[in-house]
Amino acid sequence: MEKQKNEGKSSRRKFLQTGAIILGGTIVATYLGRGPLRRFAAETAESLDTPLLVSTYKPDFWFEVLTDNTILLKSPKVEMGQGIFTGLAMLAAEELEVSVSQIRVEHAGSSNGPMDLTLTGGSSSTSSLYVPIREVAATMREMLKNAAGKYWNVQPGSINVKEGILTSGKNSMSYAEISALTKDWDVPDTPALKSVSDFKYVGTNVKRIDLIPKVMGKPIFGIDYTFPDMVYALILQSPYINGTIKSLDTKKAAESAGVIKVIEEKDLVAVVAKTRYAAEMALRLIEADWDIPRKWQQADFEQIVKVGNGNAVHIQDDGSAESLINENPGSAFRQEYRTPMAAHAQMEPNGTVAWVEKDSAKIVIGTQMPGMVARAVAKALDLDPEQVNLQVAYSGGGFGRRGMVNNAVHAAIISKLIGKPVHVFNTREQEFQNAVYRPNTHHVLEAKIGQGGEIEAIVHNQATPDTLVEAFAGSTALSLLGADFLSSGHGAGLIYNIKNRAAIVWQNKLPVRTGIWRSVGMYPNTFAVESFMNELAVKTGKDPFEMRIVLLKGTEKVNERYVHVLETLRERSGWDSPKPPGKGRGLAICNDRKTIAAAVIEVQVIDKRIKIIKVTNVIDAGLSINPEGIRQQVEGCVMMGISSALYEELTVKDGQIAASNYHEYPLATLADTPQIEVIILQGTDQPLGVGEPPIEPIAPAIAAAVFDLTGQNLRSLPLRIL
Template identity: 30%
Template sequence: MKRRYFVLGTLGAAGALMLGWSLLPVRQRLTPSAPLPTQPGQAALNGWVKVGADDRVTVLLAKSEMGQGIHTALAMLLAEELDADWSTITTEMAPIDSIYNNLATVVDSLPFHPDDKGSVKRIAGWMTAKSMREIGIMATGGSSSIKDLWGPMREAGASARAMLVGAAAQAWGVPAAEIEVRSGVLRHAASGKQSRFGAFAEAAARQPLPSAPVLKDPARFTLIGQPQRRLESASKGDGSARFAIDQLPPGLLYASVRLCPTLGGRASGFDDKAARALPGFKQALMVPALRGGTAGVAVIADTPWHAMQAVKALDVQWDPGPAAGLSTPTLMQQLAAALDRDNHFTYHDSGDTAAALQAAAKTIDAEYRAPPLAHSTLEPQNCTVLLRNDGSATVWAPTQVPDFAIAAAAEAMAIPKERIRLEIPLLGGGFGRRLEVDFIAQAAAIARALPDKPVQTFWSREEDMTHDFYRPPAVARYRAGFDAQGKPVAFSAVSAAPSIVHQVVKRQFGLPGAGPDKTTAEGAFDQPYEWPNARIGHAIVDVPLPVGFWRSVGHSHNAFFKEGFVDEMAVAAGQDPLAFRVSLLQNHPRHLQVLQRAASLAGWGAPLADTADGAKQARGIALHESFGSVVAQVAEVSLAADKRIRVHRVVAVIDCGFPVNPNGVRQQMESAIVFGLSAALYGEITLDKGQVQQHNFHEQPMLRYDECPAIETEIVASTAAPEGVGEPGTPPIAPAVANALFALTGQRLRTLPLKLT
């Protein structure tokens, strides 16, 4: 009986502790678990900022810079609240620590509709954020960087400012409230005393950390919201910027890889006699399949060219593995067949869709398809590793996930994670590819063969394109019903595709994926259109194709499906595509404003002049919400004499909440449109017997300068908290172009890439 009471009492106490923990706010994100390393004359005021005696302000950054301008925007957040002199700002990558964990991207991955304001959603978000603060990871992705750090980096700046003011007040013997701060200078007007930050840096570090730093009213912002040049742009212009592939530690050797041509296959053996006879050869070795990658072989040599020539000279015996039977036709048939079975997960269900469709005066149906896509980062996969004889290592890696990178490298080298120092230089593009760590584990395994010598493993463009973690292929079926007056009464959508999250869980944690995956249906179920009855679902189909996060993830293809079908509904209802959308957004003023503004700027409804060569033009429109931001785009399109699709102009309007750096927002919209347009016109990975058929840019083109449309971006003024910017510009461009092509030709294209017959 005593034991029973003890057990019950213990469980009750644990439950009470758990309840108490759940009610507390997310734990502080200002002080790291270990002090930040500092240089002589430099003082760390919290986990996000160091101030030097030379007045330099160093901002610690927990997000990777891969061309999206995030280092500049994040530094602006802290510098604003610190009232720093922008010309004194420098940046430094943050160490691994839980205060830098990405909370926002995991919270946003919960499968709730944006219109859901209920308590279940709030509680789930609250608990997820608290959990991720303790057990999450540092990550750059999901267009979440500003959203995740909007609070912490501003609080860090405000806290450091208060500590500097406190130190000055103590030294000058004046009330802290009488000291003003502006552009890195502390002033006390009554006494005439003033000093720059550097004079009080060390004293400020001894001040207590403010318990509740006071943040500025946005009306007082002088830096946030103003266009700023990116901090790294000058170095990229003059060539001094250093990417991961530019790292040159003394004695560097190079490793070139050949992976099994069949995805998931391996090398069963090789003969290196011919390779050994080539100049610069050091060693040939088998490369295992690590973190979801494909196995193969590698050669280490003294120069990149020698390594590339030697690896080609290896006589390799390949074991293709289970993917040898995979081809594009069978893959798409498998996805389509899954839609014939009623075993999908329902993400949104309102009203009685089945009854409304059965009673409808008119129904329309359509099937849409999207192929796998490669990331094609301009800097191919690479990683430099130095494994020392004492069991320590340094890894230079272009990664979006430092925690996973260190774990993968440690496992491959059989050393503790604590013995690894990770350096994250600039990334030459990411787009989600560098959320994977296969190439890092591979580089670590190769470097293990030659301890105490730094080895840079790099992939050729061909290896990169044929061994990616691709955007999932998808097939979707849409159905809509109308009443006798042509008004929509029901909307139904179901899609089929592999699950990214299921595969990632297996790759990173060795666990089987299970349950729903929001990324499969995002862009389909979480949209603002006000259907009287609606049901949207998805069927996960397991296939031996490695899939991963691709810029805008599920939104990238679901926006094409959904916005193309909405246009089809407008035609069936006998309405203008703009007017039809407007009628479905009466309770969504934010979306309505973005849509109507884009149409107005583009001159929707006004006739378009012929092109210089006499070709007719037409407009297409699309509206899509993703990563918290609402984007509308209008594309102006014509056809060349050979039926080549030409996009002349794209008008884009985005509501992303408070635009931290308007320059950065416009740049990302332009980048996302070019990226999405490349995919819409050319993007397609095809498979034959498990082997990718596209090897380089001549077979998988990107948009060229002479094909790039004029892009006009307007940012909606807002004081709301910032939302995502890096990805939301990609989803609407494909449907906007497809809808313009229908207006131009009467041909409805339901498969990507867009090809006229």
């Protein structure tokens, strides 16, 4: 298709108006030029409140009709396991009038598709694309119909479409045929979209469309990518926190078998070799002495991240919660909770395949932020953005760890210096020791309980390092905002209808890079707040379901949804049937950007080890696009939640991250798999996020179940029986 013909301004206007900050390519550039804080605000709005920011809305940039009458959809969102390709294929198929199996999905690249200028994350991909992708698909369908109408000389309205075949009277041809015959395309105004009741595929169980490549072991990941004559590099990274090179001897490394060159450029030291094995061997032969600014210890990290330290921002302040607590501090019910620093530990290490030539750079990378990576590479190499051809690979897990540039710039510099394509992937040790971490947090919760056992006031103080603002918008933005309440502090506020309630986020800074981890602040905050609510239920002699239902009732739609989730969960988990002997049960609930997720968990304790027996989940993520995909995500959240609640903890010792590999950072295995039940409710007709909310109730529900069984209140993660 010719792209130039689609530029009619009036016909494209609708696309430019679909959301507050959905803009065409040129306008985006202007908008982003307004300074880091505004950019940050825009990008954060993207990831939190779900409009979409892409480089173009031209339908033929999104869809390509292939000669076998399948349609190639170029996805601006990246596939890292969450199943977004399948959901998008279903949505596109609805309006394109093709079957889901007729749609192939690939990642949009910087030169051939709608590049995502923000982040795949925040569980926002489906909801942010729900309207735009159907609008683009419907427009594409109308373009094909109009072209067929012109060709047959019939009114487009007389044309029917089914499974990609256009018919009018005796005339019949495929999308592929009319595409081959058409030179000039008219882009019509955006057509009206199907209503929910007319959906054919949305709401049905569809298996992942990437099953075949994934069970056949096709080379779909960044680490699998090769260019002809490609070499392998490893970057010397400090095994110490903020260590810098004091002295360096690379002689042995340079003489090691298979080594092509040892690069020493400013901060970049790397070995380049004919094979990955040769690069690994040579890296070990580099003799480096490190300047270590301070031998950080675990106690330092816990001292830094503490309520009372740093800047404080109120993110919730209803009634007079603090004065009610402070007027008689001794009488308040007060508990402290802690969550540890954690690693993403995604299975594919971070890395990049780069090929830089005189006026161009090809970058292949599994990333959650293709737009940011492309901009960073262009800037570092002094190239125009269009000279960077960024190709997004499937990610071997993301969880937030790919929401940054990682080593793309270094890989590009190495390729430029060596004059060859280069493959640069971290070792697992580098992934643990020189990474970006979920920060440890500290929470103080206080409640004023009335004489009749009613909760009069709750104050939640959360201490946390930044996980988003500084990395995306710089330290100025962070000091202007006061604290990262958007990401780290997400979920610090209380959802319960308590007249006097307050939440305060204290901004701390650790000497390591801290960043987003599946469900961001909702993870620590749901652990702290829901654990406290469970303790309050015990303290006031209430059933944890009853207490929550009373405090979540109200006149808004969301109140109805809370109650429905809780009542469903109560029934389906068998909460009111007698508890099996030797087992404990616990409950937790959360609201993460409108998705409500709750779980009841049954545990046993064997030889001081917590064993999860059964997890019953209820999730209301609004309109279900693909219930099968939702179940996959909930199960995944349950397993990652168990892993994190029972085992995961990254500690600091003598200036280093103590864990260097999985033996020092164990994850859940098949042996930890409980019985899992997933119940999906649809409390609204808008699709909401699924990839993160279900992990949030897991740790507090386990903690409550352990208390139920043993009487021990475990207030720090990972949960360890005393």
